[in-house]
Amino acid sequence: MKKTLAMLTGLAMAFSLTACGGSTTAATTAAAETTAAAQTEAEKAPETEAEKSGNDKLVVGFAQIGQESGWRDAETNDVQWYAARNTDTIELTFADAQQKQENQIKAIRNFIEMGVDVIVFPPVVETGWEAVLTECQEAGIPVILVDRGIDASAGDDLYTTMIASDHVWAGEQAAIVMNDLLGGKGKVVELEGTVGASAAVQRKKGFDEYIAANCPDIEILDSQTGDFTRSMGKEVMESFLKTYDDIDAVFCHNDDMALGAIEAIKEAGKKPGEDIKIIGVDGVKGAFEAILAGEMNCTVECTPILAEQIFETAAKLKNGETVDKWIMSADGVYTSDKVTQEVVDGRQY
């Protein structure tokens, strides 16, 4: 209602300015009547979520991608637990888009209708957001991107900030470890994440460009999407193993696909982590357990524990503060020598 009243009053003011052409008295009377009508109208306007919640709570709309990986579930749990522990100051409306961009867009439009204070979402793919993000702008609702970004050509004024890891860095780190594991020579296959997702595009860029520039004797035999899921990661690795009999290593854009690849390698009668080296990204507990068991060689962390940063940043935006365009997570690289039972037991996700 707050926003509606402002808009209607603005209209009334605009009207009074354009009505100045007639006699002053008539224009003033008309403007006064219009403002009064606008204010009456505004009294009838439905309250936004922000106003329903008494205005002092931070009302956040979160349009989650889905449940494609253990990493995604860890992010969802962290966000929901944080909001549940802070119900006195936070009101969270959460939507699960089941991996579909159109569902994320629908959820964002609902959040605009509700008049939330801040909209938060991980864009499932980099493109196709201009229209809905322009609607957020027009509604005066700041947008926080989490864990994935949008295509820079769409202009970075379409969102307020991004809270995410550096996915190019993760790809580069995986290539550095790969080069070390293979002693600078070998044949590699690549399991890519969701087609068009910034995390996949950028991890591939980091890995492939480092290998091309620094590892003349490492060949990338093939690269296909496993859509960030364990089942598709296993399926694609099975097809790689049928096609190539000389695979020395696999780079997986996330740990769930690495765990699927391990299953496929075992079923092919080979030893994962030994016959075929395996590197993943995310740092989920399953990867640490596989590394401890000698079935995987490295995971490059990409923390999903972002809730505190998300809600603290959202509160700043509600208060009109400015924040950095990219709030980058700090992540580690976990090779076998760094993974002990104590490290595994201490993992937060």
Ligand code: GZL
């Ligand atoms: C990374 C995130 C990716 C994870 C996957 O920030 O977008 O999506 O690496 C998840 O596990 O599906």
